[in-house]
Amino acid sequence: MRSLSIAASLWLAGLRGGMEYRADFLLTMLFGFVREATGFVLIWVILARFAAIARWTLGDVAFLYGLRVTMHGLVGLGTGNLWGPESRVRQGEFDRYLVRPASPLLQVLTERVPLSAFGEVLGGPALFLAANQLVHVDWTPWALLYLLFALVGGALLEPAIRVLIVSLSFRALRVTGLMAIMDDIFSDFGTYPLGIFSAALQFVLTFGIPVAFTAYFPAAVLLGRTAALQVPPIVAYCAPLAGVLWMAFALAVFQHELRHYTSAGH
């Protein structure tokens, strides 16, 4: 409980830090929105000319897109700062996290709040609700509950991968480029029906990098499209669990790798 309130204060301080540059704050927020908007307009322009992609219509893809952007916004609010630690480790500044009475990971996460995420947590749900008008989802209480679990589970996957990558930096590896590529993969590959990719790539995006579990499987479940998936429907139904498992694994690796930090430069 106490660490939760510390986390909240740190997070708010990080947010205030980011808001110092007022004009840039607004523009960065707008950026979060613009990034996802251009991504969606790309699909929209293509599907205005070509009716469907892998039998998914514009409504279906917008549904998937809205779900993913919402998750990405949640990810950003909580963990966008995972870009930071590499340079801190390199310059030996990671010490400061170790001597303070709060978990180092928690301090990293709350040091600065990525402002672009605000644009996404506003834009994602808006797109999702608009898409919902175009598709026919039977919103039973079970479906709503599943959506809730899927949002939490999906929002855990990307940070889990980021935590794993950051863990590598304690062994003096450069990880920023790898982070950027993972971000691209989740953002770009995760917004299309996976059926457009070759079987091998679908396998990699399911079991190697868990992109499929993020928004694609939950969207397929809610849209009643599990029959066409490459995996048994039960795997898709269990998608929210994947986030919890990957995160648990990532946290364990982080704790383990933290011991390799050598405070370089002092």
Added chain:
Amino acid sequence: MSRLWLNLAFQVLRILLRVCLLKVIWTAVYAGQGVVDGVALGQVIAFITLAQLQVWVMSPLVADYIRERVREGKIALDLARPAPFLGQLLAHQLGGTASLLPFVLLAVPLAFELGGLVSPASLAAGLLYLVSFVLGYFVSVLIGLVIGLVGFWTLQTQGVIAIYLYVSQFFTGALVPLGFFPAWLRRVADLLPFQAQAFIPLSLYMGNVAPKEIPRALGVQLVWVVVLIAIAWLMWRRAIRRVVIQGG
């Protein structure tokens, strides 16, 4: 391997990934149809592969450079130097682009393998492309300069730079050739400078521009160069009077 080189290698990797993804998407929507609206799938893929490479080579490095100098207060030192600041910026930009060259040589064959490339439609098309490329490069750099100068007022330009990257990428036709845009969106694209960065040079390269339209295509680019120089110059005259040195 130095940090710069590693960074560039990752840039190439990201471009190749995007080329792969776009190829898959376009192949999926074509769904076996050979030609749509008179455009063959192979042409779309070649266009987009080239556009992605070109947008990368044209990256306006000055925008990020000014941002860094303003944010760290080093702008004070830059302004005190005997060489004019705008000259320093130009040198930084050209040097940065030159440092990309080895990686361009690496990226082109890989992009050819993963996406698709075609040679220019004709010798004349190739030569026109070179002229148009240079004009496009200056449009890109000038936009970067204008964005960088915004930092003299806002102090931080991360947001503007990021928005620029995504908006320009879309309106330059590097994701969807402008020919596939709905009519109203095409009109918007025609009014923006971004088409001068990739769409115009590459349309000339692929021989998609009718001979009598060629002067107009190059003219549009030239007009943007002039307009952007004027905007940048006006901003610079004002910016210099309100420099804020951060971090002392």
